[in-house]
Amino acid sequence: MIILPGPASKNLANRLASELKTRLIPVFSKSFPDGESYIRIEGDLEGEEVVIVQTTSPPQDKRMMQLFLMASEAKDQGASNILAVIPYFAYSRQDKAFLPGEAFSAKTVISILKACGVTQIITVNAHNPQALASFTLPIKDLSAIPLLARYFKDQGYKGAVSLSMGKKGLANAKEAATILGGEYDFIPTQRDPHTGKVTIEEKRLDVKGKVAILFDDIISSGGTMAKSVAHTKNQGASKVYAACVHPLLMANARERIVQNGADEVVGTDSVTSMVSVVSVAPIIAEALVKNGA
Ligand code: R5P
Numbered sequence: 001m002i003i004l005p006g007p008a009s010k011n012l013a014n015r016l017a018s019e020l021k022t023r024l025i026p027v028f029s030k031s032f033p034d035g036e037s038y039i040r041i042e043g044d045l046e047g048e049e050v051v052i053v054q055t056t057s058p059p060q061d062k063r064m065m066q067l068f069l070m071a072s073e074a075k076d077q078g079a080s081n082i083l084a085v086i087p088y089f090a091y092s093r094q095d096k097a098f099l100p101g102e103a104f105s106a107k108t109v110i111s112i113l114k115a116c117g118v119t120q121i122i123t124v125n126a127h128n129p130q131a132l133a134s135f136t137l138p139i140k141d142l143s144a145i146p147l148l149a150r151y152f153k154d155q156g157y158k159g160a161v162s163l164s165m166g167k168k169g170l171a172n173a174k175e176a177a178t179i180l181g182g183e184y185d186f187i188p189t190q191r192d193p194h195t196g197k198v199t200i201e202e203k204r205l206d207v208k209g210k211v212a213i214l215f216d217d218i219i220s221s222g223g224t225m226a227k228s229v230a231h232t233k234n235q236g237a238s239k240v241y242a243a244c245v246h247p248l249l250m251a252n253a254r255e256r257i258v259q260n261g262a263d264e265v266v267g268t269d270s271v272t273s274m275v276s277v278v279s280v281a282p283i284i285a286e287a288l289v290k291n292g293a
Pocket of ligand 1: 198216218219220224
């Protein structure tokens, strides 16, 4: 197996290569003056099982294009298999047309990856794994929630209350609670599909005087997390921590969340950021080993 470190995930790819004691072939990348992407794979991939590691956090179009170019060059060189590790899978939130006429972006991106020769995908906390399961390309979705929960347990927060954003995310809170050992519940967040505005319904949470840790797959603008932190704090939690797998943290998202009462914002290195203190390398390495690496 050969690892190709995509320009957006060099550190993660290096960690994976050393954990798996496998070869890594450098990828040279640059942007032309007009913004177009250039990729050069500095080694021979003929007959090799190739693993491309490339997250697709912003600038997602650029990073997707780099991924398409790496995969299609690996295919042209005659790689025997091309597995794409895409820790943050851009466009996967648009997993159907929510309003008439909306483009089904996740489907389009997966079709292009397939056309470029990708035969399998490993991702982390995809927004809607059930939706991804309906595609013809095999997609393995890993959960980094236990890694985040273990981080907080190691910090001394055993017994903290685990909370998810929205009922749909309740599985995240439940998964975290199996490690933290406390209660779990959800904050009833709702997003208006037209305006994108997030609101929270009235609901009592059993957090008075307790430490609460809020788990979400993504923090993008920070709106959902900031409102949820304020809601939890207003209900009397002694400390509130904001944890996410993919810290996109657009604009001043982290500051906004802290201003609303969070004691700390924590994320993983699925996306490189100032809060990426937990690495997803162990779960990806384990999945690659199970896959025959
Ligand atoms: C929504 O379903 C997701 O789980 C996140 O809560 C959402 O994508 C976060 O977005 P933002 O940070 O922009 O509110």
